[in-house]
Amino acid sequence: MKLNSKIPSGPLAEKWTNHKFNIKLVNPANKRKYEIIVVGTGLAGASAAASLAELGYNVKAFCFQDSPRRAHSIAAQGGINAAKNYQNDGDSVFRLFYDTIKGGDYRSREGNVYRLAQVSVNIIDQCVAQGVPFAREYGGLLANRSFGGAQVSRTFYARGQTGQQLLLGAYSALSRQVANGKVKLYPRTEMMDVVVVDGKARGIVTRNLITGAIESHSAHAVLLCTGGYGNVFFLSTNAMGSNVTAAWRAHKKGAFFSNPCYTQIHPTCIPVSGDHQSKLTLMSESLRNDGRVWVPKTIEIAEKLRKREIAPRDIKEEDRDYYLETKYPSFGNLVPRDVASRNAKHVCDEGRGVNETGEAVFLDFRDAILRDGEDAVRGKYGNLFDMYQQITGENPYKTPMKIYPAVHYTMGGLWVDYNLMTTVPGLYALGEANFSDHGANRLGASALMQGLADGYFVAPYTVGDYLAGLSYEKVPEEHPEFRKAEDEVKARVKQLLEINGSKTVDHFHKKLGKIMWNHCGMARNAAGLTKAKEMIRALKEEFWSDVKVLGTGEELNLSLEKAHRVADFLELGELMVEDALHRNESCGGHFRDEYQTPEGEALRDDENFAYVAAWEYLGDGKDEALHKEELVFENVKLTQRSYK
Amino acid sequence: MNLTLKVWRQKNASDKGDFKTYKISGISADMSFLEMLDVLNEDLSDKGEDPVHFDHDCREGICGMCSLYINGQPHGPNQTTTCQLHMRSFKDGDTITIEPWRARAFPIVKDLVVDRSAFDRIIQSGGYVSVNTGGVPDANEIPIPKVIADEAFDSATCIACGACVAACKNASAMLFVSAKISQLALLPQGKVEKRGRAEKMVAQMDAEGFGACTNTGACSAECPKEIKQSNIARMNREYFTASVSTEKV
Amino acid sequence: MSWVSKTLNSTLGKKLLMALTGLFLILFLVVHLAGNLQLLLPDDGKAFNIYAETMASNPLIRVVGYLNFGFIALHAVYSAILTRNNKKSRPVGYAVTNASANSTWSSRNMGILGTLILIFILVHLRGFWYEFKFGEIPYVTYDGVTYKDGYTVVSTAYQNILYVIFYVVSMAVLAFHLSHGFASAFQTLGINHSKYTPFIKKLGLGFAIIVPALFALIPIVMFLQNS
Secondary structure, three states: OOOOOOOOOOOHHHHHHHHHHHOOOOOHHHHHHOEEEEEOOOHHHHHHHHHHHHHOOEEEEEOOOOOHHHOHHHHOOOOEEOOOOOOOOOOOHHHHHHHHHHHOOOOOOHHHHHHHHHHHHHHHHHHHHHOOOOOEOOOOOEOOEOOOOOOOOOEEOOOOOHHHHHHHHHHHHHHHHHHOOOEEEEOOEEEEEEEEEOOEEEEEEEEEOOOOOEEEEEOOEEEEOOOOOHHHHOOOOOOOOOOOHHHHHHHHOOOOEEOOOOEEEEEEEOOOOOOOOOOOOEOOHHHHHOOEEEEEOOHHHHHHHHOOOOOHHHOOHHHEEOHHHHHOOOOHHHOOHHHHHHHHHHHHHHHHOOOOOOOOEEEEOHHHHHHHOHHHHHHHHHHHHHHHHHHHOOOOOOOOEEEEEEEEEEOOEEOOOOOOEOOOOOEEEOHHHEOOOOOOOOOOOOHHHHHHHHHHHHHHHHHHHHHOOOOOOOOOOOOHHHHHHHHHHHHHHHHHHHHOOOEOHHHHHHHHHHHHHHHHOOOEOHHHHHHHHHHHHHHHHHHHHHEOOOOOOOOOOHHHHHHHHHHHHHHHHHHHHHHHHHOOOOEOOEOEOOOEOOOOOEOOOHHHHOEEEEEEOOOOOOOOEEEEEEOOOOOOOOOOOOOO | OOEEEEEEEOOOOOOOOEEEEEEEOOOOOOOEHHHHHHHHHHHHHHOOOOOOOOOOOOOOOOOOOOOOEEOOEEOOOOOOOHHHOEHHHOOOOOEEEEEOOOOOOOOEEEOOEEOOHHHHHHHHOOOOOOOOOOOOOOOOOOOOOHHHHHHHHHHHOOOOOOHHHHHOOOOEOHHHHHHHHHHHHHOHHHHOOHHHHHHHHHHHHHHOOOEOOOOOOHHHHHOOOOOOOHHHHHHHHHHHHHHHHOOOO | OOHHHHHHHOHHHHHHHHHHHHHHHHHHHHHHHHHHHHHHOOOOOHHHHHHHHHHHHOHHHHHHHHHHHHHHHHHHHHHHHHHHHHHHOOOOOOOOOOHHHOOOHHHHOHHHHHHHHHHHHHHHHHHHHHHHHHOOOOEEEEOOEEEEOHHHHHHHHOOOHHHHHHHHHHHHHHHHHHHHHHHHHHHHOOOOOOOOHHHHHHHHHHHHHHHHHHHHHHHHHHHHHHO
């Protein structure tokens, strides 16, 4: 199968405008004859569901949480980028486009990224109109900050809760459509499968998480807005419920999965404190503006620290290694996320980690406090310091913070064309669930932008284009394909409950997480990946023979929910490893030990790997087939990133 | 540390339910309260007993999904969410009583899980600005004084966890409702509809069966996002002004 | 349903009635106290008796007096309705509550405090108001004009130590009720401002201490004078 990305022809800046003109429209009176399913109610899902309902389509919106407002977009802290150039510092749509392509290490599509930069400006207008309380200057106009090493101030923010405020904006728009009767909400409902009839996505099968009822929902199009799969690592900054099930089920029904190995590791998270840990908490990247990253120069001192024989403040200046400042004199502590993360891992691997587990580095505010005073530091980071103290019990004003990288975002996802349609007609993927805009690495404050761009301003056009060519008739929910999918889901529930093994679901999840983190984490190599593949296969086998899922299928059953998700993570994990193994280069969030410059930086191979890897599922136990979508760069020149 | 947990167990909405006592050991001070419950659940699963069901998701204090009435206070002794409550707030040998949110409008689903969809229905009744996607003015078209934007933000930080309802002796939802009414009444974008919004949201709040406010201030004192009492005063103002001024009879 | 009854039947409307009647009763307390303090003047009750007569014969005051009864009734009835509804909002209570961590005792017990005050008011009305109006009451003459001698009724009553204790305790109850009610009424009316609310709260607390204390002073002083 040849992948057709359907990028419109013509100059970059006119592609989207031309495309919008060329796509088919659905007559306003006929829109109500179409039903659209939206799975997930985060930024992408809520905005898409609301916008499609406003146009007149009937929408069913599903989420596993108890309310659409709790989707994990809510936890995004930093901000949202937009090429408004309100600060008069030379920003433009082209610059945002360029930064995103470059930041993604030249592994994303020019056409998609340019459109993203174009609609970014509309997003801010839309959110302000909804009553999103963005930060403002005293003059009453919107404030911006520079974020994630960008050279311009284009990030709009609402204190450290930008994701929350944007999601509540989209949620309010969604709620309005619920009140209008155009959206029907299905909270505490998990999508278990996509139903494909005559090659087109025609609905989904769901499990009501309270009653356990397996139900079919027929529609004309299905939009998956189900987020990323970072929880394959068990420990990540994702929510406990974040999962890959919807995307993975779609994959098994014919949707190709792209670049699964591209995972973003965020450098400033609170380190793991013990085996009991269930999730990792991100500390805003802005801390690196004033905090200095260091570890002791010698292993001996680090060991004393770990045994608590000395306190961090006792370590003399000449015994401290400010490794980022030394290695990257011009960017210093502000190097991009992947560089900062890898260097932290490197010094900890050398045995210079500073906490009991040996996996932490210091982020020290001593000098900032001496320079600006404690009050100034409190003014900037007070809430973050409080949060840190609450979680760790240590006072960062008195002793340096400890941080360590953690899985944060996944750039890979379902393959989609320019219309955000997967390889299954009528099945769309929006937001983090698709692969399209961030290449091999996502820039700070771009995830919120992409989710809302897809939901508010792309899908409402492109879904209409598809529906215009479709008859009004719905496939009845009694159709054999729905029945078959329901039976499969029921059989799987039964199977999981009947194994009655000896180990809990979490046991397997933690084991999988360890394998992924050790062998497919911040740095990978062929030997480790090959080993990981075997380990995952063995673990999967063990899971299906020895997992213990208690209770019944006809009630609220958290371990059953989890078992479904972990079963899918086990399959995805294998594909991630496969993808990482095949990509014999380093780029962005994918760093292969074998492919680095003499200075230890990621070494891309544009000649052989400037493509999107799209994997096709061929059946249980079979290796997946690789399809390649060559990336064409007509507007940017591929260069090596350097932060020296 | 070793702890005794008294946990409310209830199979489903129609079950009567009662307290079960569990002993738990090997809890470290660095664990969050929910991680302590994870340990309990692993223990229970190993013994073949149904784990304790409780709501949780982001575990970083922002999604509002976690709840739990711990030793007589929503989200426990600190003014945070339960997921941000750490075991260092307890002592070895403590007995901890864990109950679900109790309110007519929040029926129990199972164990400690309650149904908070009443909050969604209140927002659906008017907690939005009626603008469609597209066709909106430029974001900088309407300057908003920083103090007003900040105040609106303070109200907008509500995470809809329901601690206010749980803490209130009347199971009143006024802090939640007033936070949304305030946010939108303060901003020029929301002012257009502020009268009707106040009337509709209050009517829905009453229809859901929440109690009335007696100004005890328990809601604000327990709110993990420190939503202020002044929001309730503003809601009252908005509502009374709307009642006497709207043309609708 | 008309918009008026719709508004007043909402939880906010019922609270509005509580606040408005409450504030009226607070005003009444001031007027009442001003009159009663005349009992302590060293004139054997002359000022008080003249004042009582003037008040009783002023038609406007009489109307206000009946309004006052109406408002007490309204305040009590609405609080009963609200309490009943509030109880219904939480059909199953908590096994453990640590309410002192988040609110004051009096704010949580306005119903009980109010009920005690209602009992006091009934006893008080029976003892004085009813006696003044309908009871057999001695008369006294000042400057050729005859007045009902309410002063004697009061001072006789306050010779009973139990009666004095009942009054003093009731005033303490009133103090707690006011310590929450005063500021709370403003909050319900929608008056909450970072500049004025702290003042209202202080004023409320001061009012709650001073006014009941002065009321309580009267029986104590009169008891001591007579013993």
